[in-house]
Amino acid sequence: MSDRPWSGSIHSQAHQRERSSPISSHQITTKSWFYSVLGIYLVxxxxxxxxxxxxPAIAQELNLSAGPLGLLLLTQTVGAFLSVSASGMVVMKLGAQKTLWLTFALMMVGGLGLAVGVSFLHSVLVAGIGLGLFGLGQATYSVGANVQGAAVERALKKQRMPLMHGCFSIGTVIGSIVGTAMTAVGVSVFWHMLSVYIVAIILVVLSLRNTRHEGEDIHPGTTGLMAIVSSDEGQGTFTIRHAWSEKRTVLLGIFVLGMALAEGSANDWVALALTDGYGASASVGAVGYGLFVAAMTTGRLLGTGLLNMYGRVAVMRVACILAVIGLGTFVVSPWIGLGMVAIFVWGTGAALGFPVGMSAAADDPFRASARVSVV
Structure with missing residues (x-):
């Protein structure tokens, strides 16, 4: 890379950072880097x-029906939308590592603010602000994690993005098991979330100590939404605006939007749908959410082999059909048993959409950050 005319100042800055760091990126093996990125997704x-x-417990504590609860959950979505709109600039300016530190702190502050608002203040306003801050941090945290994931995937020269997102799903499975147990024994939302977040803080500190700078994907200190690129198409600049003008990138974004909607609607509503729609208990609602994230985990862990064997397009056609069948069946089924089966089919179908979309957006390392943020 040193023979490229634009690389000198960038790499000299990188070496200065490495000399000032207790552990240089050269001392971190690719294997350690990979495991650290898995930890970032798990958190x-x-x-x-x-x-x-x-x-369901949040709705009960704040005395919210489905409509007002939907508005409360919308604060997280608004925060995430505002955040991801600026994520390209943030990641390109700070680098993924610093971005992950900053946004993780926002997630912790927001999540604990939500817990305080629910358990102690019984305030919808405080809970909404907390959820908004959580969304603000989490969306850009995801972009930073995907940029790191794409970089380590290229370093390994193997497709590993579904496995990384599988670790995210493993985190949700563990969280759902803990949450189900906490719900069953009557632990408040605050003490439940505080205990989980203490573990998350320990994990993210350990993980981020062993990550590398993502190299050619992002150049910290670059002015504005611009990456310096050099490829067969020639040397020049590639901005967020350029990424928005690419038909392939926009179509990938629409695809990921649809799959994220299939995944996100389950995350937000499955537990409540089981309690309000099917008449199940709160603990059964938590089990239903756990079943969905278990299906997501299964799909992502098995998906890498399928993608390598059959390719992205064929696998995603089948996955999308499964997601539609599962979601439709869950909506219309009068029986909770069939509804539970539908949840699993739904989760299995929705599992690969987001990681495959991110991996496809990051195919070109020189344009990865801009394209990932757009998608």
Whole structure:
């Protein structure tokens, strides 16, 4: 890379950072880096499931029906939308590592703010602000994690993105099991979330100590939404605006939007749908959410082999059909047993959409950050 005319100042800055760091990126093996990125994804799943599994309890504590609860959950979505709109600039300016530190702190502050608002203040406003801050941090945290994931995937020269997102799903499974147990024994939302977040803080500190700079994907200190690129197409600049003008990138974004909707609607509503729609108990609602994230985990862990064997397009066609069948059956089924089966089919179908979309967006390392943020 040193023979490229633009690389000198960038790499000299990187070497200066490495000399000032207790552990240089050269001392971190690719294997350690990979395991650390898995930890970053695991923490994200734990942090989200800590409050998602308690949605029925949150609604009960704040005395919210489905409509006002939907508005409360919308604050997280608004925060995430605002965050991801600026994520390209943030990641390109700070680098993925610093971005992950900053956004993880926002997630912890927001999540604990939600817990305080629910358990102690019984305030919808405080809970909404907390959820908004959580969304603000989590969306850009995901972009940073995906940029790191794409970089380590290229370093390994193997497709590993579904496995990384599988670790996110493992985090949600662990979180749902813990949440179900906490719900069954009557632990408040605050003490449940605080205990999970203490574990998350320990994990993210250990993981981020062993990550590398993502190299050519992002150049910290670059002015504005611009990556310096050099490829067969020639040397130049590639901005967020350029990524928005690419038909392939926009279509990938629409695809991921649909799959994220299939996944996100389950995350937000499965537990409450089981309690309000099917008449199940809160603990059964938590089990239903756990079943969905278990299906997501299964799909992601098995998906890598299928993708390598059959390719992205064929696998995703089958996956999308499964997601539609599962979601449709869950909506119309009059029996909770069939509804539970539908949840598993739904989760299995929705599992690969997000990681496959991110991996496809990051195919070109020189344009990865801009494209990932757009998608």
């Amino acid at each position: 994200s799943g734990l942090s989200i499931s800590a409050w998602l599994v308690r949605v």
